[in-house]
Amino acid sequence: xxEKKKLKNPLSLQIDPELFRExxxxxxxxxxxxxxxxxxxKDALRRLRKNKIAMISLITIVLIALIAFIVPTFYPYTxxxxxxxxxxxxxxxxxxKEQMKxxxxxxxxxxxxxxxxxxxxxxxxxxxxxxxxxxxxIFSALIVIVIGIIYGSISGYFGGKVDMVMMRIVxxxxxxxxxxxxxxxxxxxxxxxxxxQSQLIARLGxxxxxxxxxxxxxxxxxxxxxxxxxxxxxxxxxxxxxxxxIGASPARIIRKHMIPNCxxxxxxxxxxxxxxxxxxxxxxxxxxxxVSVPMPSLGSLASDARTALRSYPYQLVFPxxxxxxxxxxxxxxxxxxxxxxxxxxxx
Amino acid sequence: xxxxxxxxxxxxxxxxxxxxxxxxxxxxxxxxAIPASPFSSEKAKSDAVIAALEAKYGFDKPVIVQFFxxxxxxxxxxxxxxxxxxxxxxxxxxxxxxxxxxxxxxxxAIIAIVFGIILGSIAALRRDKLVDKIIQVVTTALVSMPxxxxxxxxxxxxxxxxxxxxxxxxxxxxxxLPVISLxxxxxxxxxxxxxxxxxxxxxxxxIRTARAKGVHNSKLIFKHALKNTLTPVITYAGPMMAYIxxxxxxxxxxxxxxxxxxxxxNSMLRTDYMMIMGVTIxxxxxxxxxxxxxxxxxxxxxxxxxLG
Amino acid sequence: xxxLEVKDLHTSFFTSAGEVKAVNGLSFNLEKGxxxxxxGESGSGKSVTAYSILQILTHPGRIVSGSIRFRxxxxxxxTDAEMRxxxxxxxxxxxxxxxxxxxxxxxxxxxxxxxxxxxxxRNKKEAEERAxxxxxxxxxxxxxxxxxxxxxxxxxxxxxxxxxxxxLACEPxxxxxxxxxxxxxxxxxxxxxxxxxxxxxxxxxxxxMITHDMGVIAQICxxxxxxxxxxxxxxxxxxAIFYHPCHEYTKxxxxxxxxxxxxxxxxLVPISGTPIDLLHMPPGCPxxxxxxxxxxxxxxxxxxxxxxxxxxxxxxxxxxxxxICSTERPEKEEEEA
Numbered sequence: 001x002x003e004k005k006k007l008k009n010p011l012s013l014q015i016d017p018e019l020f021r022e023x024x025x026x027x028x029x030x031x032x033x034x035x036x037x038x039x040x041x042k043d044a045l046r047r048l049r050k051n052k053i054a055m056i057s058l059i060t061i062v063l064i065a066l067i068a069f070i071v072p073t074f075y076p077y078t079x080x081x082x083x084x085x086x087x088x089x090x091x092x093x094x095x096x097k098e099q100m101k102x103x104x105x106x107x108x109x110x111x112x113x114x115x116x117x118x119x120x121x122x123x124x125x126x127x128x129x130x131x132x133x134x135x136x137x138i139f140s141a142l143i144v145i146v147i148g149i150i151y152g153s154i155s156g157y158f159g160g161k162v163d164m165v166m167m168r169i170v171x172x173x174x175x176x177x178x179x180x181x182x183x184x185x186x187x188x189x190x191x192x193x194x195x196x197q198s199q200l201i202a203r204l205g206x207x208x209x210x211x212x213x214x215x216x217x218x219x220x221x222x223x224x225x226x227x228x229x230x231x232x233x234x235x236x237x238x239x240x241x242x243x244x245x246i247g248a249s250p251a252r253i254i255r256k257h258m259i260p261n262c263x264x265x266x267x268x269x270x271x272x273x274x275x276x277x278x279x280x281x282x283x284x285x286x287x288x289x290x291v292s293v294p295m296p297s298l299g300s301l302a303s304d305a306r307t308a309l310r311s312y313p314y315q316l317v318f319p320x321x322x323x324x325x326x327x328x329x330x331x332x333x334x335x336x337x338x339x340x341x342x343x344x345x346x347x
Numbered sequence: 348x349x350x351x352x353x354x355x356x357x358x359x360x361x362x363x364x365x366x367x368x369x370x371x372x373x374x375x376x377x378x379x380a381i382p383a384s385p386f387s388s389e390k391a392k393s394d395a396v397i398a399a400l401e402a403k404y405g406f407d408k409p410v411i412v413q414f415f416x417x418x419x420x421x422x423x424x425x426x427x428x429x430x431x432x433x434x435x436x437x438x439x440x441x442x443x444x445x446x447x448x449x450x451x452x453x454x455x456a457i458i459a460i461v462f463g464i465i466l467g468s469i470a471a472l473r474r475d476k477l478v479d480k481i482i483q484v485v486t487t488a489l490v491s492m493p494x495x496x497x498x499x500x501x502x503x504x505x506x507x508x509x510x511x512x513x514x515x516x517x518x519x520x521x522x523x524l525p526v527i528s529l530x531x532x533x534x535x536x537x538x539x540x541x542x543x544x545x546x547x548x549x550x551x552x553x554i555r556t557a558r559a560k561g562v563h564n565s566k567l568i569f570k571h572a573l574k575n576t577l578t579p580v581i582t583y584a585g586p587m588m589a590y591i592x593x594x595x596x597x598x599x600x601x602x603x604x605x606x607x608x609x610x611x612x613n614s615m616l617r618t619d620y621m622m623i624m625g626v627t628i629x630x631x632x633x634x635x636x637x638x639x640x641x642x643x644x645x646x647x648x649x650x651x652x653x654l655g
Numbered sequence: 656x657x658x659l660e661v662k663d664l665h666t667s668f669f670t671s672a673g674e675v676k677a678v679n680g681l682s683f684n685l686e687k688g689x690x691x692x693x694x695g696e697s698g699s700g701k702s703v704t705a706y707s708i709l710q711i712l713t714h715p716g717r718i719v720s721g722s723i724r725f726r727x728x729x730x731x732x733x734t735d736a737e738m739r740x741x742x743x744x745x746x747x748x749x750x751x752x753x754x755x756x757x758x759x760x761x762x763x764x765x766x767x768x769x770x771x772x773x774x775x776x777r778n779k780k781e782a783e784e785r786a787x788x789x790x791x792x793x794x795x796x797x798x799x800x801x802x803x804x805x806x807x808x809x810x811x812x813x814x815x816x817x818x819x820x821x822x823l824a825c826e827p828x829x830x831x832x833x834x835x836x837x838x839x840x841x842x843x844x845x846x847x848x849x850x851x852x853x854x855x856x857x858x859x860x861x862x863x864m865i866t867h868d869m870g871v872i873a874q875i876c877x878x879x880x881x882x883x884x885x886x887x888x889x890x891x892x893x894x895a896i897f898y899h900p901c902h903e904y905t906k907x908x909x910x911x912x913x914x915x916x917x918x919x920x921x922x923l924v925p926i927s928g929t930p931i932d933l934l935h936m937p938p939g940c941p942x943x944x945x946x947x948x949x950x951x952x953x954x955x956x957x958x959x960x961x962x963x964x965x966x967x968x969x970x971x972x973x974x975x976x977x978x979i980c981s982t983e984r985p986e987k988e989e990e991e992a
Contacts, residue, residue, distance in 0.1 A: 019952035020976050027954055028944040175366045177634045179593040181373065184627055187615050188377045279493050286495045286597055287612060302496060306601065309499070310507050320496045328491035335487075474714055550713065552755035558711050559750075560743035560770045560821065564735070571758060 044264065047340040054336020057329040064326060068131040072124060076109040079128045080294050083119035088312050090114050113318045117308060126318050129298040132291060133278045133326055136208065140215045140277035141270045147216060148223025149266065155224065156231025157250055167228070170221050178218050182280060185210040186289035208291055211281055219277075223269045230262040264341035271334035275327040282323055298323045356643060363639040370631040371421065374624050375414050421628070431619030440610060440622065441629050447606035448599070452591045455526050459533035459587065464580060466534075467541025468568065471549065482538060489535035494594035498528035498601045515603045525602045529594050533587045537580055544576040551575075574648060581645045585638035592630050656727055657684035658861050659708070659829060664721035666700075666707045666885075675933045677703040677716070679885035679941075685829065690855060690862040692876030692893065694869065694908075698930050700885035701865045705831045709748060710738050726828070744774040747822035751834040753814035757806035763817050764802025767824060774825045789820040793850060812843035816850065823854060830855070831863045836871060848874050869912050873897060881905050884931045884941035887960065891967030901969040901979065903949075904942045940972070948973055 048054055086095035091114045098108045113122035155166040284290045285299030298319040305315035426437035470482040501524050506514035513521045557571050596608035614622035666678040678700040685691050693701045706712045708723055723730040750756045767786040790798035793816040836844035852875045855862050872879055880890045889902035900906045910924040928945030943953040953972050960970040961980035965987040974980050
């Protein structure tokens with residue numbers, strides 16, 4: 001070997017020799033910001049919380065719900081009380097009679113949204129209408145979730161012929177025009193509902209009952225399809241085989257292993273179902289097929305406002321704004337949920 | 348085309364026919380289940396009409412027979428006589444109304460699809476820039492607004508307050524506001540679908556290859572990407588039609604357009620059951636046909652997809 | 656002046672989770688007619704480097720700073736229109752998965768001709784002839800039939816040949832091959848590599864071969880850059896890197912490859928730890944947390960690159976400590992007897 005020439009050693013740099021001691025495991029670990037392995041759900045929720053728009057929407061929905069369900073308990077006006085002296089008041093306007101009372105020293109709670117053509121306080125009617133919308137949304141979602149999950153998981157789990165038949169049925173149901181059938185049903189059961197023995201049914205009105213029936217019969221299909229899809233892919237996973245091997249029953253496997261993995265899909269679809277149901281309800285009410293008078297619905301309020309549109313436009317604006325706000329919040333929340341739970345984080 | 352495609356076409360056609368049949372059956376039996384006799388209402392109907400209907404549909408015969416009578420008549424194009432507009436057959440009235448509704452509906456549909464695709468593509472191409480953000484905000488808002496609210500607001504602002512456009516459908520230019528009311532939601536929806544689809548396709552490897560070859564951006568879009576982005580929009584065509592047709596019920600009402608939708612709502616008021624059934628079946632058939640067409644179109648555009 | 660000079664390139668992806676620093680201060684030169692290998696694990700920034708050169712980074716990626724000079728012309732800062740002149744024409748790239756990289760709805764002839772028509776003055780007929788010629792060149796039989804076929808009608812190896820044909824149709828100065836054989840069967844791998852080498856010699860172009868497979872490096876590369884977390888650990892001729900790796904990371908890579916000549920009982924030593932999180936880069940050497948011989952200074956500061964041989968540079972504090980580094984290029988050692 002030839003003699004090595006003297007290398008220009010970079011160690012001639014002034015570096016503390018102490019630094020050339022071996023680094024300990026701890027020191028190395030500190031450098032690594034190891035992502036704690038958090039569960040999928042926690043990770044998704046964390047992402048959701050970071051999403052400002054989704055959080056604002058969630059807060060808005062909660063606020064709206066609080067207003068809709070709590071305010072009427074202490075609000076000074078009811079949604080049925082008519083007052084012919086206080087018709088069509090503008091927001092914050094007082095009727096002559098009310099003005100006189102104030103002059104005398106009594107306090108009269110202002111009509112925040114004015115009054116309608118029968119002198120009923122508009123704000124409380126909008127609030128009740130909101131309540132109806134929210135209830136429809138929630139119950140529809142519940143129906144869809146329950147039926148959709150059961151149907152989808154049975155179909156997905158058992159597969160084969162069972163799955164084929166069940167999915168065929170789903171295909172057929174899917175192609176039926178849902179809104180038309182809802183309308184049809186509403187018309188058909190209108191009389192039956194208003195003369196019904198059950199107070200609940202009579203109060204709900206033909207539209208609502210039809211909505212719930214149709215949701216129960218038709219709207220669960222997309223949920224069923226998604227759940228089935230998820231189940232099919234989970235079925236192949238090894239932990240399911242392991243479960244089977246130790247003798248777990250189908251119900252137990254479905255319940256314990258499969259459904260929790262579908263949760264993200266379920267939540268997303270349910271969230272998107274709610275605005276759809278609210279749309280349909282307000283549409284029906286607008287047509288006069290919804291809740292029975294005098295219970296207000298945002299749709300019927302909008303419809304009633306048409307006659308006085310030129311003179312009292314606010315009677316349209318308030319319920320319109322309410323629907324818009326509710327649906328928008330649910331849509332944005334749904335988008336946020338989808339982004340949070342979808343591991344591909346697209347767009 | 349080839350045999351596989353034909354098999355698919357036939358299968359879809361049979362499915363569509365089956366669904367139509369189901370709709371007719373559901374409509375018939377639901378209507379029939381109404382406790383009140385189909386001919387009792389506040390308005391007095393001429394006895395002659397009632398008698399004619401009874402003879403035709405044999406209300407004394409068992410339900411199933413009535414159903415097949417009805418079905419048979421429909422297939423001949425006979426939807427019965429209207430009791431709300433005495434002297435007219437249901438089919439005449441439907442055809443009359445359809446000419447208006449078709450004009451509004453198809454215009455709205457085409458505008459929604461064309462503009463939706465354009466806007467959605469622009470948003471995808473200028474991703475995260477101002478244009479995209481504006482489009483996203485506006486479409487999110489529009490998608491949260493049901494057609495009847497939109498229609499009434501438009502009526503308020505443009506017809507009543509500003510007076511720019513007429514408020515009644517049969518005035519000149521009177522169809523503009525109804526079309527706008529019906530097209531805004533679907534257009535917003537298509538825009539969002541298209542944006543999402545376009546972003547997906549633009550992320551594909553073969554687009555990356557084309558870009559690496561030096562292909563110009565616009566060519567990239569039109570030649571390479573566009574065809575592959577259209578699938579979700581086509582799939583939406585069916586539900587869009589359903590939305591427009593049902594939406595037209597209120598919109599026609601609001602703008603007093605003498606179309607099918609208004610016919611339907613009025614027939615509900617007049618409890619004209621033959622009319623209600625006829626219109627329901629007609630509208631449903633339109634929707635189902637639209638779904639069928641979009642299924643076929645979907646296959647034509649992308650021959651790769653498995654014809655399950 | 657080299658054909659391609661990359662100086663201190665920094666490329667990051669600005670995601671909603673933060674800035675992902677994919678390339679951190681990369682520099683290298685590519686000479687005409689040479690084959691340069693870039694080797695590293697997934698996430699080392701190899702592909703991002705290639706995309707940065709051609710500026711085909713996907714959203715939200717961006718070149719943050721640095722210079723890329725091609726034939727003494729600065730590429731960073733060029734408009735998209737200007738880059739289009741270069742893409743597929745002067746600098747071409749072939750990708751890892753030929754199935755998804757070819758448009759499924761066009762014939763391969765169409766795609767080949769597109770490349771040709773874009774950058775040369777040929778008409779359609781001439782372009783078609785050239786396409787057939789290129790297919791023949793890459794060893795595809797019956798090219799006249801093939802140009803009418805679709806991507807899914809060809810085998811994996813053939814598709815990759817088509818990709819190569821497409822990339823070379825305009826006789827580029829540089830071919831960038833991004834893991835061209837990873838998606839192929841082992842037997843086909845060898846064929847494709849040979850083809851690339853063959854064409855490289857014939858056309859005299861420079862090649863950047865990006866791979867994580869040391870075997871590929873051994874087969875066709877003149878020089879090698881070993882990357883980790885967006886920076887260079889070690890660079891040198893293929894021989895130098897293989898026979899005396901200096902950087903601890905390179906040594907780790909070598910230890911984890913099975914060698915036919917090894918004793919049956921020799922254990923493969925994998926590199927411990929998990930790949931680095933590019934969102935949260937530590938201040939020192941990115942490999943330090945996983946390095947068995949890491950020192951305190953490794954965690955604090957990144958080592959600069961120094962010569963460790965006539966044809967080799969390494970950026971490792973361990974080398975500096977062991978005294979094998981030099982700030983000047985050492986003389987070539989005489990051949991051992």
